Amino acid sequence: MPASSPSLLAPKGPPGDMGGPAREPALSVALWLSWGAALGAVACAMALLTQQTELQNLRREVARLQRAAGPSGKEEGHPWLSVREQSPDALEAQESGERSRRKRAALTHKQKKKHSVLHLVPINITSKEDSDVTELMWQPALKRGRGLEAQGYVVRVWDAGVYLLYSQVLFHDVTFTMGQVVSREGKGRQETLFRCVRSMPSNPDWAYNSCYSAGVFHLHQGDILSVTIPRGRAKLSLSPHGTFLGFVKL
Numbered sequence: 001m002p003a004s005s006p007s008l009l010a011p012k013g014p015p016g017d018m019g020g021p022a023r024e025p026a027l028s029v030a031l032w033l034s035w036g037a038a039l040g041a042v043a044c045a046m047a048l049l050t051q052q053t054e055l056q057n058l059r060r061e062v063a064r065l066q067r068a069a070g071p072s073g074k075e076e077g078h079p080w081l082s083v084r085e086q087s088p089d090a091l092e093a094q095e096s097g098e099r100s101r102r103k104r105a106a107l108t109h110k111q112k113k114k115h116s117v118l119h120l121v122p123i124n125i126t127s128k129e130d131s132d133v134t135e136l137m138w139q140p141a142l143k144r145g146r147g148l149e150a151q152g153y154v155v156r157v158w159d160a161g162v163y164l165l166y167s168q169v170l171f172h173d174v175t176f177t178m179g180q181v182v183s184r185e186g187k188g189r190q191e192t193l194f195r196c197v198r199s200m201p202s203n204p205d206w207a208y209n210s211c212y213s214a215g216v217f218h219l220h221q222g223d224i225l226s227v228t229i230p231r232g233r234a235k236l237s238l239s240p241h242g243t244f245l246g247f248v249k250l
Contacts, residue, residue, distance in 0.1 A: 115144070115145065115248070115249050115250075116144060116145030116146070116147030116148050116159055116247070116248075116249040117142060117143065117144040117145065117246075117247070117248050117249070118140060118142070118143050118144075118148040118150065118155070118246065118247045119140070119141050119142035119143075119244065119245075119246045119247075120138035120139065120140060120141065120150055120155070120244060120245040120246065121138065121139060121141045121240035121243070121244050122136045122137065122138060122139075122238045122240075122243050122244075123137050123138065123139045123238070124136075124137040124238075125137070125234070125236065125238070126153070127232050127233045127234070128232070129232055132230065132231065132232045133228045133229060133230055133231070133232065134228065134229040134231060134232065134233065134234040134236075135153045135226065135227075135228055135229075136153065136169075136227050136228075136229075136243070136245075137152055137153050138150050138152075138153070138155070138245060141240060141244070145159070145249070146158060146159070147159030147161070147249055148247050153226055154224045154225060154226045155224070155225045155226070155245070155247070156222075156223070156224055156225075157186075157219045157220065157221060157222065157223040157224075157225070158221060159221065159249070160218075160219060160220050160221045161218070161219065161249050161250070162216060162217070162218050162219075162249070162250045163216070163217055163218075163219050163247050163248060163249050163250065164214065164215075164216050164246075164247070164248040164250060165182060165193065165194075165214060165215055165216075165217055165225075165246070165247055166212070166213070166214035166245070166246045167180060167182050167194075167196070167212070167213060167214070167227055167244075167245050167246075168210055168211065168212040168213075168242070168243060168244055168245075169196075169210065169211050169227075169229065169236055169242075169243045170208070170209075170210040170236060170237040170239065170242030170243050171198065171200060171207075171208070171209055171210070171211065171234070171235065171236050171237075172207055172208050172235050172236060172237060173200055173207055173231070173234060173235040173236070174200060174201070174202055174203075174204055174207045175200055175231060175234075176199065176200060176202070177197055177198065177199055177200065178197075178198055178200050178209070178211065178229070178231065178234065178236075179195060179196045179197035179198055179211050179229070179230070180195070180196055180211060180227050180228065180229050181194075181195045181227070181228050181229075181230060182194055182195070182213075182225065182226075182227055182245075183225070183226055183228065184217075184219070184223050184224070184225050185223070185224045185225075185226075186220055186222055186223035186224060187220065187222075193215060193217055193225075194213050194214075194215045195213070196211040196212065196213040197211065198210070198211040210242060216250065227245055
């Protein structure tokens with residue numbers, strides 16, 4: 001009896017099971033690749049959606065800033081430019097304008113420092129019987145600069161220039177007329193700058209009246225100014241709101 005062949009003796013599997021164990025790993029790899037591709041597509045779609053949302057937010061923010069800037073933030077219909085985007089001519093014009101502004105500010109500050117101001121209020125009066133006049137002694141209530149100086153009954157000018165002078169005296173006197181004289185003494189001569197005359201009531205209870213006058217004068221260095229009342233023992237108010245003397249350099 002002939003020997004049986006090994007191939008004939010080996011068990012036979014089912015007809016449809018041709019190489020089954022070898023195909024299972026390949027199928028698993030294909031499934032994983034399909035899932036990975038699907039997940040990647042989903043991630044890309046979500047990233048694209050997020051970028052579109054951020055882009056829309058940025059567009060809305062730019063539109064809001066442009067509306068808030070208004071016409072001043074644009075020039076000839078174009079959006080405002082940053083410093084780097086501006087032309088050299090525009091930058092030079094801005095720098096020139098800034099320099100001019102600083103020069104004007106410095107000049108204005110310098111001019112203000114030169115404007116002397118002196119406002120005086122009375123602290124005492126003295127009557128001279130021999131000359132029939134009453135003089136007022138002053139003290140500064142407001143002072144700026146060093147162009148003027150109060151010295152007792154007179155005011156001395158240290159800085160020459162054009163000044164506004166004003167004077168007021170509040171009288172309480174029954175003499176029919178009262179008033180004051182503002183005079184200047186300098187360069188060996190004395191002159192009256194201005195005078196004020198006011199009628200007074202005869203009733204002592206009503207005998208209140210103020211006399212105010214002002215003028216613009218060119219004062220010289222070394223001038224001495226004073227206020228006198230051409231009446232001996234004149235009755236007047238020493239209140240700072242009723243009687244005062246002032247100088248403002250123009």
